[in-house]
Amino acid sequence: MNNGENKPAPGHWLLAKLGKKVLRPGGLALTQRLLRAASPSTNDRIVEFGPGVGTTAKLLLAAQPRSYTGIDPHPEGSAAVQQIIANLDSARLVAADAQDTGLEAGSADLVVGEAMLTMQGEKAKRAIMAEAFRLLAPGGRYAIHELGLRPDDVPAQAEEEIRRALSRTINVNARPLTAAHWKSLLEDAGFTVTYQDTNPMALLEPGRIFADEGVVGALRFFTNVARNPRARARLLAMRKVFRAHQEHLCAFAFVAVKPHEG
Numbered sequence: 001m002n003n004g005e006n007k008p009a010p011g012h013w014l015l016a017k018l019g020k021k022v023l024r025p026g027g028l029a030l031t032q033r034l035l036r037a038a039s040p041s042t043n044d045r046i047v048e049f050g051p052g053v054g055t056t057a058k059l060l061l062a063a064q065p066r067s068y069t070g071i072d073p074h075p076e077g078s079a080a081v082q083q084i085i086a087n088l089d090s091a092r093l094v095a096a097d098a099q100d101t102g103l104e105a106g107s108a109d110l111v112v113g114e115a116m117l118t119m120q121g122e123k124a125k126r127a128i129m130a131e132a133f134r135l136l137a138p139g140g141r142y143a144i145h146e147l148g149l150r151p152d153d154v155p156a157q158a159e160e161e162i163r164r165a166l167s168r169t170i171n172v173n174a175r176p177l178t179a180a181h182w183k184s185l186l187e188d189a190g191f192t193v194t195y196q197d198t199n200p201m202a203l204l205e206p207g208r209i210f211a212d213e214g215v216v217g218a219l220r221f222f223t224n225v226a227r228n229p230r231a232r233a234r235l236l237a238m239r240k241v242f243r244a245h246q247e248h249l250c251a252f253a254f255v256a257v258k259p260h261e262g
């Protein structure tokens with residue numbers, strides 16, 4: 001699997017190709033807590049940025065929302081998402097960038113995005129948050145789950161080292177932020193943060209893989225990894241970086257609300 005220029009695939013698509021369905025740093029447990037706080041309901045028009053292979057789409061659709069729109073410019077996960085939303089007239093997947101979805105302003109009640117802001121630079125992070133704000137009706141919620149750095153005063157040198165190591169191994173320009181930084185970006189976009197949570201970053205730890213994928217899914221994943229020595233070497237390199245920076249890496253989740261005017 002490559003990007004057409006012999007460049008290794010981004011880490012999340014490598015994981016997905018090996019059968020991993022949960023591609024966010026805080027695992028399914030943090031997603032479940034985040035969704036409890038965001039409380040998707042039958043009244044909601046939901047937009048999800050970067051649905052990947054549709055794991056959270058399934059959870060959101062279980063709430064039988066008024067509508068579900070997945071927004072993803074990359075085709076790798078689209079067959080899996082299309083399969084999940086097949087036969088649902090109120091659900092669709094749009095090939096677009098979350099910075100510029102083309103959807104109508106005020107047309108959503110809940111916007112969800114996991115592990116998709118981290119891979120953007122500061123300008124794109126702000127543009128995506130601004131788009132979530134534009135899409136939401138007043139009172140609407142924006143729920144995010146992203147890679148974090150801790151503590152808030154993490155030494156600048158460690159931050160830079162982590163960014164470089166992550167970008168090198170995951171092959172995505174990963175830029176995790178401290179809780180204070182994530183929160184300030186949300187507030188700068190006009191949101192009021194109403195919920196904040198955290199979980200360890202344990203994406204590639206065996207215990208987390210079993211918890212996220214279930215026994216059958218985890219065994220299928222480990223079997224696929226064992227059969228593919230190149231993929232195995234990459235995953236081990238990724239896990240080595242995660243472990244080396246364990247002290248400073250974590251996952252954060254936030255729910256932020258678009259205030260009613262006045």
Ligand SMILES: C[S@@+](CC[C@H](N)C(=O)[O-])C[C@H]1O[C@@H](n2cnc3c(N)ncnc32)[C@H](O)[C@@H]1O
Pocket residue numbers: 012021022023024049050051052053055071072073074077096097098099113114115116119
């Ligand atoms: C690490 S995966 C996470 C997938 C899924 N949200 C999960 O947590 O399991 C990142 C996802 O974000 C998507 N993505 C990346 N940049 C994006 C953008 N600018 N707009 C929308 N989606 C984007 C990718 O295609 C991919 O589906």
